[in-house]
Amino acid sequence: MDQKQYNVTGMTCEHCAAAIREEVSEVPGVSEVVVDLAADTVIVHGTDLDDERLRAAIVDAGYGIADSIAA
Known part of the structure; x- marks a missing residue:
């Protein structure tokens, strides 16, 4: 299983988290x-x-990405 990590800007509440989860x-x-x-x-976990x-998907949900780390 693969994993990717993103530092996301603009998230402030559970609504933000839900929007990102839905899009991604x-x-x-x-x-x-x-x-x-x-x-x-x-x-994000997956294959x-x-x-x-x-x-x-993160940008489409309305948020920015500061950087990413592939793990």
């Missing part, structure tokens, strides 16, 4: 999306994760 969950290969509001991070599509 639609990307093929995603099995789990963990949003940590306190740390401003989104961790054959497409970094470009994951980034696009």
